[in-house]
Amino acid sequence: MQFFEKQVESNTVYEGIIVDVRRDFAVLQNGNKVQREVVVHSGGVGIVPITSDNKILMVRQYRYPMQEELLEIPAGKLSDGEDPFECAVRELSEETGCTAGKYIDLGEIYPSPGFCKETLHIYLALDLTFGEMHLDENELLSVQAVGIDELMEMIMSNELPDAKSIVGIMKAKRYLDEMHD
Numbered sequence: 001m002q003f004f005e006k007q008v009e010s011n012t013v014y015e016g017i018i019v020d021v022r023r024d025f026a027v028l029q030n031g032n033k034v035q036r037e038v039v040v041h042s043g044g045v046g047i048v049p050i051t052s053d054n055k056i057l058m059v060r061q062y063r064y065p066m067q068e069e070l071l072e073i074p075a076g077k078l079s080d081g082e083d084p085f086e087c088a089v090r091e092l093s094e095e096t097g098c099t100a101g102k103y104i105d106l107g108e109i110y111p112s113p114g115f116c117k118e119t120l121h122i123y124l125a126l127d128l129t130f131g132e133m134h135l136d137e138n139e140l141l142s143v144q145a146v147g148i149d150e151l152m153e154m155i156m157s158n159e160l161p162d163a164k165s166i167v168g169i170m171k172a173k174r175y176l177d178e179m180h181d
Contacts, residue, residue: 004029005036018077041118045088046075046164048106048172049098049125055145056169057096057128062140071146071154073165075120084121092125094134096143101127106171111163122168124175148173 005026014021020040027033049057062069076091078084085103092098104124111118135141146154151169154160160169 005034008033037115039116039118041116042078042080043084043119043121044075044077045084045091045121045123046073046168047088047092047123047125048073048168049092049096049100049128050172050176051128051145053145054176055147056151056172057098058144058146058151058165059095059141060144061142070162071144071160071165072162073168075164085123088121088123088125093131094136095139095141097131097133098125098128099131100125101129104175106168106175109164109167120164122164122171124172148176 005028007024007026009025011023012020013023018041022038022040024036024038025033026036051057057074058071059074060069060071074092074095076087076094078087085105088103089099092100102125104126106122106124109120109122110116111120133143148169151160152173155166155169160166
């Protein structure tokens, strides 16, 4: 059986700086009409930068919606029409000061598809060259290098709850493990 919902009406109820919110109506395959709320986000990237000593560069920053400081992979929002790879190169440089000699596309993820229309593109960054960070105004963060095994322990003990970081780290670990087999 194939499941679907056919959009029959869509109204933007909020236009924001980062997200828009729509109230849609859809018809289910059984004929029932349902209401859906959709948060629309332009999408973004997450980068897993691996140092020459096999550590991942992580950023620590305060996340207002969660009211806490989180450890995350470097990441950023796509500008309208921006190529995800170009965004990854820009964000890695801004947040860590690094450039990478090699990027591996680790795929896309939907962080919360139950209500949010957002796609994140995940990249592995290798052969890093270090330079100066150049953060956006009011972007306050610090960078720390953490071993992959330590990050895996943090994921499994719920000390690292950020979804894009969990997926990025696990995909990077799998990629690196397969490279060494």
